[in-house]
Amino acid sequence: MIENLNTYEDKVEANIREHGHAVINTMSDSKTSPVTLSYTVGLSQKGTSDLMMMGFKHEMMHGLLNDTVKLLDKGDLIKDPRRLSKVIQGFDVLLQPVPKLDAARFAYALKSHSKGSDLNLVQVFLPDPQGRFxxxxxxxxxxxxxxxxxRLIPNS
Structure with missing residues (x-):
């Protein structure tokens, strides 16, 4: 088990070195309503906000997070909500800062990869088919x- 964890962490670190970040795919630990969750690690090392998405298939979120990263500038700390175009054809995505307590709760691996920098996590929201968030x-x-x-899962 420990060997598998070390191998996984080595792969994450290799992705951060090669691409500037890695995407982690996981599930919430809620027994009543498990939720798919994908988030980046390593961007905070460049002074950029790390990103997360939830609720969709991991493969889709993984790709959208990588596409969003390409559109952000190095050192782009997102402190206020903003829309970003060119991630999805014909629609914006919404970038919404996540409160620090929620960020730590849902993306605890960020702490170990932030290398002492401030934890800054931003949720990427997709619009519905009518373009509403x-x-x-x-x-x-x-x-x-x-x-x-x-907002819906209580602290456990």
């Missing part, structure tokens, strides 16, 4: 629920 009036409730689990 989870906090927008009229957003498809399915899209809103699957992306808003940080």
């Amino acid at each position: 989870p906090d927008d009036e009229g957003c498809d409730i399915g899209y809103a629920r699957m992306q808003n689990h940080l």
Whole structure:
């Protein structure tokens, strides 16, 4: 078990060295409503916000996180919500800073890869088919629920 964990951590570190970041795919530990979760590690070493997504298939989130990283500038710390175009054809994505307590709770591996830099995690939200985000009036409730689990899952 420890050997597998060390091998996995070595692969993550190799991805960070080669690509500037790695994407971690996992599930929440909620027994009642497990949620898919993908997040980057290593971007904080360059002074850039690390990113996360939840609620969709890992493969899709993994690709979208990599595409989003390509559009961010080195040193781009996202402190306020903003929209970013060119991630998905015809739609913006919403970049929303995650409160530090929630960031630490859902992406604990970030702490070990931040190398002493401030933890700055940003959630990437996808719009529903009408282009509305989870906090927008009229957003498809399915899209809103699957992306808003940080607000719905109580501390355990």
